[in-house]
Structures are given as structure tokens and as C-alpha cells.
Amino acid sequence: MTRGLPAGRSGVAGTGPAAGTAGAATTVGVAGTAGELGTAEMVGTPLATVDTDPVPAQPSASPRGAVVELADAELTYGARVLWTHLDLSIRRGEFVAVLGANGSGKTSLLRVLLGQQPLRHGSARIAGAPVRRGSGLVGYVPQRVAIDAAAAVRVRDLVRLGVDGHRWGPPFTVGAARRRLRDTVDRLLADVGAAHLADVPVAQLSGGELQRVRVAQALATDPLLLLCDEPLAALDPAHQQEVAALIDRRRRDRDTAVLFVTHEVNAVIDYVDQVLYLAEGRWALGPPSEVMTSERLSELYQAPVDVIQAHGRLVVVAASDMAAGLHQSWDDHLPHPPDAHDHGRHDPLATQGWRR
Numbered sequence: 001m002t003r004g005l006p007a008g009r010s011g012v013a014g015t016g017p018a019a020g021t022a023g024a025a026t027t028v029g030v031a032g033t034a035g036e037l038g039t040a041e042m043v044g045t046p047l048a049t050v051d052t053d054p055v056p057a058q059p060s061a062s063p064r065g066a067v068v069e070l071a072d073a074e075l076t077y078g079a080r081v082l083w084t085h086l087d088l089s090i091r092r093g094e095f096v097a098v099l100g101a102n103g104s105g106k107t108s109l110l111r112v113l114l115g116q117q118p119l120r121h122g123s124a125r126i127a128g129a130p131v132r133r134g135s136g137l138v139g140y141v142p143q144r145v146a147i148d149a150a151a152a153v154r155v156r157d158l159v160r161l162g163v164d165g166h167r168w169g170p171p172f173t174v175g176a177a178r179r180r181l182r183d184t185v186d187r188l189l190a191d192v193g194a195a196h197l198a199d200v201p202v203a204q205l206s207g208g209e210l211q212r213v214r215v216a217q218a219l220a221t222d223p224l225l226l227l228c229d230e231p232l233a234a235l236d237p238a239h240q241q242e243v244a245a246l247i248d249r250r251r252r253d254r255d256t257a258v259l260f261v262t263h264e265v266n267a268v269i270d271y272v273d274q275v276l277y278l279a280e281g282r283w284a285l286g287p288p289s290e291v292m293t294s295e296r297l298s299e300l301y302q303a304p305v306d307v308i309q310a311h312g313r314l315v316v317v318a319a320s321d322m323a324a325g326l327h328q329s330w331d332d333h334l335p336h337p338p339d340a341h342d343h344g345r346h347d348p349l350a351t352q353g354w355r356r
């Protein structure tokens with residue numbers, strides 16, 4: 001479905017501004033990497049320390065009604081331009097899918113919004129204020145999180161981390177505060193249909209169960225914006241649908257804006273208001289019906305790309321490997337877990353849920 005969004009837009013890689021302007025318009029804190037995560041983040045990424053007492057009123061959107069506003073944003077790593085001149089506005093309750101080949105800068109976009117990665121140029125704002133680390137306005141479902149099979153962390157402990165932030169180990173709260181904390185965790189788990197898992201060790205969860213629990217943790221601060229980094233990875237189609245529907249329900253019930261990085265667009269296509277497609281420093285933005293077309297993707301990749309409907313699924317086919325930055329065999333196009341060290345681009349077929 002679409003909600004009367006503006007016509008699709010595109011951007012192209014261009015010459016960035018002088019280095020002296022880096023970050024001038026954006027206060028985003030210090031760049032960070034997954035490798036900097038501490039012990040607690042081994043099993044989750046608490047974003048803020050919040051009391052279990054009623055949360056004070058939070059700003060809900062910018063004066064223009066946007067939860068996310070990227071303006072003329074450019075992200076570079078050294079001389080490499082991931083994307084440039086990016087303008088993105090996400091309103092409350094809007095569901096935006098971020099697509100693109102491995103290495104096109106999808107996770108990096110989330111890191112910008114988490115205040116972990118400074119822009120080279122332009123600005124990034126959430127609810128009208130510059131992005132910052134640890135904002136309770138933002139919930140985050142990380143791409144892949146190492147879980148130590150030996151750790152006897154229970155599901156409720158993991159979700160509690162989202163509520164009381166950095167405290168690892170038994171809750172230090174007592175009496176009524178402790179009961180409130182427990183009730184909060186129970187409610188968060190119930191909201192994602194995982195109440196029955198509360199006392200199960202995290203290491204024993206199936207992939208689908210773990211994703212539900214991660215969503216519960218990410219929603220602990222009742223965020224305005226939910227950032228999801230490939231939450232469907234490694235799930236079978238039924239569980240992909242389940243997790244996608246869960247996130248969609250949340251944004252409808254609570255007007256939560258969702259920015260959803262995925263290689264499985266078919267699992268979310270019914271929910272998506274806008275698609276942001278990143279490719280080779282360029283980008284295209286608009287409703288799926290405008291972006292997911294042969295013409296638009298060929299323009300984006302500057303080479304022939306076909307988008308076809310097959311058995312109710314979208315399939316993106318590049319005419320040649322080089323056309324879409326591909327350089328590997330057909331087998332390499334099959335979906336596989338992303339590798340942090342894999343800088344290759346072996347995507348569009350897998351990106352769009354292609355199956356042999």
C-alpha cells in the first residue's frame with residue numbers, strides 16, 4: 001500500500017564537498033563499529049537507560065512531521081562514496097525498506113541514524129533533533145549478534161537490557177520497582193507473542209524466536225523509530241512472514257516509523273510505503289511500484305536489469321553480472337549470511353528473494 005507519498009526520486013554519486021565541511025551540519029557523535037560492542041552487546045544492544053516509571057513525554061516528530069530527516073546526506077569511507085545527495089524523510093507509522101547489494105551502505109545508513117557514523121556532508125535528524133547515540137527514540141534490531149551458547153542468559157534478562165540499559169546480571173531493583181520492571185518485560189514479550197519464552201535460555205531459541213525477542217528488546221523504550229537490520233536473515237519463509245507481520249502490526253498500532261534493511265523484499269512488499277534502493281553510490285527512493293521496475297533499476301545500475309513477477313514474487317534479474325556490479329557465478333547469487341569481510345557485490349537476485 002502507499003500513502004500518497006511523493007513521486008520517486010533518485011540520486012547519483014557526485015563529487016563530495018571539501019573535507020573541511022565534514023560533519024559540519026550534523027552532530028552525530030563518534031563513529032563506532034560492531035567490534036566496539038561490549039559484553040552486554042554480545043547478546044543485545046541496549047540503547048538507553050530508562051526508568052521503569054512512566055517515561056517523560058518525548059518529541060514525536062519534527063515541526064514538518066518527520067521522524068527521520070536526511071538532507072543532502074553523503075557517507076564516505078576514505079575515497080569511497082557509499083551514497084551522496086541523499087534526501088530521505090520518514091513520517092510516523094511509515095515503513096521504509098532499504099534494499100541493495102552487499103556493501104551498498106545499508107547498515108551504514110542505520111549506523112548514521114544510531115549516531116555511530118558521522119556523515120561526510122549533509123544532516124541527519126530524528127524527531128527534529130540531530131541524531132545522537134543512545135537515544136531512547138530509536139529502537140534497533142541488529143543484523144547478527146553473537147550469542148555464546150554457554151551463556152545461560154534467559155530471554156527476560158535480554159529484554160530487560162533494553163529496559164534498564166547497561167546493567168548486566170541480576171536486577172538491582174527491589175520491591176515495587178522490581179515488580180514494575182518484571183511487568184514491563186512480561187508486557188514487551190507478550191506484545192511479540194513470546195511470553196512463554198521468558199525463562200528460556202537465549203541460546204536455546206530458534207532463529208524465529210530469537211528475532212521476536214530481539215524485537216521486544218528493541219521496543220523497550222517505546223521508540224518512535226525502529227531500525228531493523230536484516231531481521232529476516234536465516235529465517236524460513238513462514239518465519240520471515242511472521243516477523244515482518246509483527247513489525248508491521250507494531251508500526252500500525254503505535255505509529256512507529258520503521259526503516260527495514262532486507263535482502264528479502266518479498267516478505268515485506270505488502271507493508272512497504274517506500275523503497276530506498278542503494279547501488280554503487282546511487283540511490284532510488286519511492287513507492288515499490290515506482291522503484292521496483294526494470295526501467296528504474298536499469299537506470300540505477302546503468303545497465304539492463306529486469307524486474308519480473310513470478311508466482312506472486314518479485315524477481316530482479318541482471319542481464320549481465322557486470323551490469324549490477326556482479327562478478328560471481330550463479331551459485332554465488334543464492335542468499336547467504338552476509339560476511340562482515342565480504343566487500344563483494346553478489347546481489348540483486350538474492351536481494352529480491354530469488355530462488356532457483
Ligand SMILES: Nc1ncnc2c1ncn2[C@@H]1O[C@H](COP(=O)(O)OP(=O)(O)OP(=O)(O)O)[C@@H](O)[C@H]1O
Binds near residue numbers: 340
Ligand atoms: N568503518 C568502516 N570503514 C571503512 N569501510 C567500512 C566501514 N564500515 C563499513 N565499511 C564498508 O562499507 C561498505 C558498506 O558497508 P555496509 O555494512 O553499510 O553494507 P551493507 O549494504 O549493509 O552490506 P550487507 O548487505 O553485506 O550487510 C562495505 O564495503 C564495508 O566493508
